[in-house]
Amino acid sequence: MSGEVGALVADYIVVGAGSAGCAVAARLSEDPSVRVLLLEAGARDRNLWLHIPLGYGKTMFHPTLSWNLETEPEPELEGRRIPWPRGRVLGGSSAINGLIYIRGQKEDYDHWRQLGCTGWSFEDVLPYFRRAEDQERGADALHGAGGPLGVSDLRDRGPLARAFIEAAVELGLPRNDDFNGPTQEGAGFYQVTARNGWRCSAATAYLKPARGRPNLRIETGAQATRLLFEGRRAVGVAFRQGGALREARAAREVILCGGAIASPQLLLLSGVGPAEELAALGIPVVQDLPQVGRNLQDHFQARMVYRCRRRGVTLNDRMASLRGRAGMALEFALFRRGMLTISAGTAGLFARVLPGSATPDVQYHFIPFSADGPGRSLHPFPGFTISVCQLRPESRGTITLASPDPSVPARIRANYLATETDRRCIVEGLKLTRRLAATRALAPFVEAEYLPGPEAQGEEALLAHARRTGTTIFHPCGTCRMGSDPASVVDTELRVRGIAGLRVADASIMPTVVSGNTNAACIMIGEKAADLIRAAAKARQALAA
Structure with missing residues (x-):
């Protein structure tokens, strides 16, 4: 890598x-003949809590490790602003x-393929899921x-999570030992x-493994x-670092991987987006792309909280005493087990x-602890949470400057519950x-419904509860929609329409949100993007020859 202060190449x-x-x-840098700059x-990622699974409780709303964004007032959620934490750290x-591995x-x-995204059917993307994966259970036709x-099994399952699974089976729902099967x-x-x-973040x-590459x-x-x-070719990036403005130049391509909020925001700041909106802000228009920042989708969650009859089985119990906290720390330090290894949902449905x-x-995410909301203090009583989110929302929002x-x-307008x-x-x-919660399996653990409470009867009361307390489940996507139609922001090779040398590869390119947690799909997109970029480079070399 060459360059000087203020000008990297x-x-x-x-x-x-x-x-x-x-x-x-990491994948692009596997070729020693190319220079890769990651901004x-x-x-x-030096904070210890970034590497302890339960550490998300301390890092998700951390003042420096998270962007701590929030939506505009949401019309269907009583005008509330919904916190949107996003990682501000390597990884x-x-x-x-919450560490949960779901592909959708x-x-x-x-x-996606039916919408015109050739090359993005499940058969097309499965090799990238498998290539990324180090499955603890071993490889098979669907896993790598x-x-x-x-990717591993939970090290702390607990009686509450087992009872939740038994409750679902009691209602006639199937048992599933592999949601990605x-x-x-x-x-x-x-x-x-x-x-x-x-924790195995994308940075880990x-x-x-790649940091030592020159x-x-x-x-x-x-x-x-x-x-x-x-002209209409992206040749670099201006960035602020340590209070100074610097520039980096790209001989081949710039790849935006900032996510569903930052990637469209950077495009808009750079003059790529709806021409009228950009002109109104005094931003010179480089490319009129009306759909930049549109098509925002997210999974909305509503939570029910229960007081737990049995003591000693919830995180609330363990955290309530010095002895409990010390026991958790010791169990993790000695065996890498216990409640410090739990994710944001131990059992699912x-x-x-x-x-x-x-x-x-x-x-559903079954969580063996309870609080008034994400990032809030645990309740002073033994409690657990059952969270439900809609997998394929119809509502669409926007990201604007x-x-x-x-x-x-x-400005984030999620537009939750709009349909x-x-x-x-x-x-x-x-x-x-x-x-x-009313099944025989969970009955020994349920003392009472705490949130919304037994007084919330009827569909209108439940909807009111969702409007009053519901939040994001942290899966924004879709704001640089991929497609084969001229209105899409990127084509099926993730190239920004009308701009040479520029791609987007992150959750923003999803035409529709996947049915589940989005981290695995984002990593798959990164894997596939690297292959698309390498294939394009080989094609250019062949033409030059």
Whole structure:
């Protein structure tokens, strides 16, 4: 890597070291003949809590490790602003998320293909899921072993999670030991992005083995402020680092991997987006792309909290005493087991609650602790949480600029519960939650419903509860939609329409949100993007020859 202060030079510049960006940068740098520069606005991943699975409770809303964004007032949620934490550290949100490894349904990717995204059917993307994966259970037709991303079974399951699974089976739902197997439907334990009890973020998986390569340069504390163009070709990135403005030049391509908020924001700041909106902010228009920042989708969750009858089985109990906390620390230190290894959902359930749904339309996260909301203090009583989210929302939101100043956060309008289908789905999901809690399997653990409480009877009361307390489940996507139609932001090779030398590879390119947690799909996108970029380079070399 060559360059001087304020002017770095590389063949490829990757903007954002999140789930996809780490994969893109590491895979491209496997070729020693190319120079790769990775720009990350956050810091290096040195905080110990980033590597302890339960550490997400301390890092998700951390003042420096998270961007701590929030939505505009949501019309259907009583005008509330919903907190949107996003990772601001090497590994991005994969370093602060709940660790759950879900790919989504086969039908999600086949639907992408039906929408015109040639090369993105499940059959097309499965090799990239397998290549990324180091599956603790071993390789088979659907799973890979030996890849960079550790995927393992939970090391602490607990009686509560087992009872939740038994409750689902009691209601006639199938048992499922692999949500990423042949079918997603049913109840079972989640697998997590962990290895030997430690979190395996995208930075741990991809960057840690690659850091010693002389052709990979990682710059942290480097916030991209705009793209540099020569005509309609992207040639570099301007960024702020340590209070100074710097530039980096790309001999081949710039790849945006900032995620569903940062990638469209950087495009807009750089003059790529809806021409009228950009002109109104005084931003010179480089390419009129009306769909930049549109098509925002997210999974909305509503939670029910229960007081637990049995003592000593919830995290609330363990955290309430010095002895309990010390025991957790010792168990992790000696055996890499115990409650410090749990994810944001130990048991899960994928079910159908709407008439006519051919595949699961809701996902449950069973959590052996309780609080008034994400990032809030645990309740002073033994409690557990059952969270339900709609997998395929109809509601669509937007990401727009609040200011041409890169330091000003973008405006997020999630537009939750904007359609009758979305409202109906979340209400039916909450009704199923109550049926689960009333089973013989969970009865020994349920002392009382705490939230919303037994007084919340009827569908209107449940919808009111969702409006009053519901939040994101942290899966924004879709704002740089991929497609073969002229209105899409990127084509099926992730190239930004009308701009040479520029791609987007992250959750923003998803035409529709996948049915489940999005981290695995983002890593797959990074893996596939690297192959697309390498194939394009080989094609150019062949033409030059």
